[in-house]
Every structure is written in C-alpha cells, then in structure tokens.
Amino acid sequence: MLELLIATGTLVIFAFLCGGLLGFASIKFKVEGDPIVEQINAILPQTQCGQCGYPGCKPYAEAIANGEAINRCPPGGEAGIKALAELLDVDIIDLDESCGETLRPRVAVIREDECIGCTKCIQACPVDAIVGAAKLMHTVIEVECTGCDLCVAPCPVDCIDMVELEVTTDDWHWPKPEPQTKVANSQNIPVKILS
Structure with a gap:
C-alpha cells in the first residue's frame, strides 16, 4: 500500500513539474503573430x-x-x-x-478658404492626417497623408484636391539593381552579383 502511495505521489509531482514547465514555455516562447x-x-x-x-x-x-x-x-x-x-x-x-490603376504618389490638399469645418474628411481619413475642429478650417498634414483619396467623396463642398507629389532630390532614389548571373572563370559556377 505504501508503495502505491509513493508511486502515485511521484506521478502527481512529475505531472505538476511537466505542467509548470509547459506553461512557462508557452509564455516564454509565444509567437505574437504570423x-x-x-x-x-x-x-x-x-x-x-x-x-x-x-x-x-x-x-x-x-x-x-x-x-x-x-x-x-x-x-x-x-x-x-x-x-x-x-x-x-x-x-x-x-x-x-x-x-484601380497605379498613380503617382499624391496627397490631399484642402482649399482652406472654402472649407466649412464639417469634419467629414477627418472622420474618413484612415491615418489621421487631417486636423481641424468643427466649424473651423481644416488642413492636411502632408507627411502623414497617404493619398488614399477617401476624404474627397464625403466633402460636401468639394474643397479637397488630390495633388501629385513632385519628385525632388530629397526623395528620389536609384532603382534597385537587378541581380545578374556571371560565370566564375576557374570553376564555371554561376554566381549572382549586383552591379
């Protein structure tokens, strides 16, 4: 009888230790997303x-x-x-x-003298790039605007224009080079290189 109690107690303790270890591992090694x-x-x-x-x-x-x-x-x-x-x-x-079609990068521009402050554009903006208050003029924070065009339709006075951004020397970049394959001289093995 004593042997049975010792065996059962050992199994219970082992089960608690394994459960605790698994619980710790599930928290420590949890993957936050795909x-x-x-x-x-x-x-x-x-x-x-x-x-x-x-x-x-x-x-x-x-x-x-x-x-x-x-x-x-x-x-x-x-x-x-x-x-x-x-x-x-x-x-x-x-x-x-x-x-839709691919367009050059654009931003919304509010013609401020025509804005009535209805806040419908603020509600439509998915990135909070429009600032202003009810019954006051609104404006667009250009660096935050993604050019999604979602603020144009709800505007009751049609005072929002989508303007193409000009490419300047500050935001222009060289196109990413295509990888080229070159054969090494001594072993004739194709090697990917960037030129």
Missing part, C-alpha cells in the same frame, strides 16, 4: 485605401498569406507586386485593373 504576415505588410504601401477590397493593408496582408492574389494593390504598383512575388516565391502577375 511572421509572413508582418513581412507582407511591410511591403504594402500602408495607404489604408481599401482599393484591394480589404479595409486596410494589414487585413490584405493576412489574406495574401492565406492565398489571396498579390495583384490587388494599385498604390503598391508593379514594384509592390514584384516584391510580394519574390517574398512568396510565386509568379509575377499584372495588376488587377478592377481594383
């Missing part, structure tokens, strides 16, 4: 425009990770589709024209 979703979301332009059919870039990134087409983001354009195809190791496909 890392591929985060990588996809980093490639998307973060305009939160909804042209892809999703309410923002993060939900679209989750849909892409679950197999949705990579070609539904007009603001990301061809470069975005190419980067997504590289990341996911899938074929590059043309932009789905039913979602």
